[in-house]
Amino acid sequence: MNMSEPLSSKDGTPAASAPMVELRSVSKQYGAAAALSEIDLTVAKGEFVTLLGPSGSGKTTLLNIIAGMAQPTSGQVVIDGRDATHLAPSERGLGMVFQNYALMPHMTVFDNIAFPLRVRKMARAQIEQKVHDVLKLIRLPDIAQRRPRELSGGQQQRVSLARCIVYNPSLILLDEPLGALDKKLREQMQLEIKRIHSELGITMLNVTHDQDEALTLSDRIVLMNGGRIEQQCAPADLYFRPRTVFAADFMGEANLFPATLRAIDGDTVRLDSPVGELQAMRPDFLAGEGAGFTVLVRPENVTMSTSAAPGANVVRGTLRDSIVLSGVVKHYVSLAGREVIVQEANHARRRTHLPGHEVFLTWNWRDALVLPAQ
Ligand SMILES: Nc1ncnc2c1ncn2[C@@H]1O[C@H](COP(=O)(O)OP(=O)(O)OP(=O)(O)O)[C@@H](O)[C@H]1O
Ligand SMILES: [Mg+2]
Known part of the structure; x- marks a missing residue:
């Protein structure tokens, strides 16, 4: 990079200094029930943040609001310096990985990963190169012609991660992506995700209720409790410096x-x-x-x-x-x-x-x- 270049994107917004995600007083009501109450949250570029909390604490709702799959009742969602509150999911420049791998069963691994590139009308040779590169990144270079049912759970999960990474989103949202895997495989995949995160420098926001996963992966943990943020801090601080009985009891x-x-x-x-x-x-x-x-x-x-x-x-x-x-x-x-x-x-x-x-x-x-x- 030319260091004399100003730190701004083409359209003039100060993207390099803006956080990747900013939630400003975001609330979500379902009828009389509050799924989220006045959430303020900032995720820096390149950061790995985990939303941790018990079932029903609002983790998925928060992720869906960032992804654009749910609308906040009030508050503002800013992604990369741009007000995204009313943008369609496809206009938000992010990728999402779900708990159930959601691969298309009748397509080969190659076609599954190529799919988002074809939607973006990329040239064929370029698609082949990108799919090849990303299969190498997830350490499964030889499975391009297999179908999802011919893969193990962990391999399928890696392919869905690959399908997300392949179009270079600047933000990846992960909703319990490892929930369906057994302990050993889950730990392997955690290290894999950590490696990919540091190699590519993508901002990642991960949801889990697995404490060890949160500790392994995160730069910062956001602990949710009843639709509110109970505490947000570095993983070790949540364990050694909890601020509330809820936080102390939840961790370890x-x-x-x-x-x-x-x-x-x-x-x-x-x-x-x-x-x-x-x-x-x-x-x-x-x-x-x-x-x-x-x-x-x-x-x-x-x-x-x-x-x-x-x-x-x-x-x-x-x-x-x-x-x-x-x-x-x-x-x-x-x-x-x-x-x-x-x-x-x-x-x-x-x-x-x-x-x-x-x-x-x-x-x-x-x-x-x-x-x-x-
Ligand atoms: N579409 C909906 N309609 C009504 N209530 C909903 C809806 N989606 C979520 N909720 C409620 O909002 C609250 C938060 O749900 P959410 O799915 O965000 O929890 P979560 O933290 O992801 O839980 P889990 O760990 O079980 O996935 C829950 O009380 C849930 O019942
Ligand atoms: Mg959930």
Whole structure:
């Protein structure tokens, strides 16, 4: 690129600096029910953003509104600096990949991928080159003459991705594209999508309710809850710095203790809880003594032992059960009418903790996060 060129597209809009997608106060009503409430969302060019959230939280509705397959009740959709709120789907310059591969069964892989190029009246030789290139990109160079039913689920999903990539959209929307695949294949395809994303630099907006997929793929996760954005941040922050009990509980496993503030003590706070005295990181929101909070401690930050000196963040319980997974062991400990999960690496050493025995659980105050009460 000539660096003296101004960063603007041919029609004069500042496309290079504009975000790829901008939703401004977008709401969607179905009758009296709000599927989306005043969503503000910006997706930067080249970014990989995942919409994550429970069933019915509005993920597909949001994607469909960006794609133009649903109209917002109010608000504005801006794509690449252009108001797209009332544009037809075909005028939005984006591609969409769905959960069910939606390949045309009677056509070969070649014809399926060539289809959007033929619709765009591309020359034959150019079509052949493009299909060839994209089959190489998805690492299936030799399947052009097969029909979809002669492919595995993962291969079909790659072909539908290829059909989307082949016409160089600047934005790809993916609605649970890997939902139908088994775990192993899903993980392979996640890496494949990640590779394609970084090789081509296409902006991608992906919908999933699979946390691991969101963590693997995303530059940013947008967590949805009841038609609203609960939290949007880098994947690690959603796990380590959730802002709400909903976010903490949705990502991974969470030990959550209701607690009331006793005192602020430097960088920490001291709280009273049904499991005993807790010490936690001082939150950036402050409230008076006696205010109610929830304290989060992740299972991998809890240490289990047979004895411990009394103090804050030391609780005593009964080991109920231990489950050995491939790389980790999970212990379920009951205390004060609740269950606490402890997770440790699965070392092949002799176990000293037996179900039914008394155990002590401890954790560092740096691993205890104060959240607003639920
Ligand atoms: N065409 C429609 N008519 C009426 N209500 C709808 C329609 N489409 C979606 N909804 C409702 O809007 C809400 C959000 O639905 P949406 O499909 O966006 O959820 P989702 O987050 O994609 O869920 P899932 O994970 O199950 O796919 C739900 O309560 C759903 O019942
Ligand atoms: Mg959906």
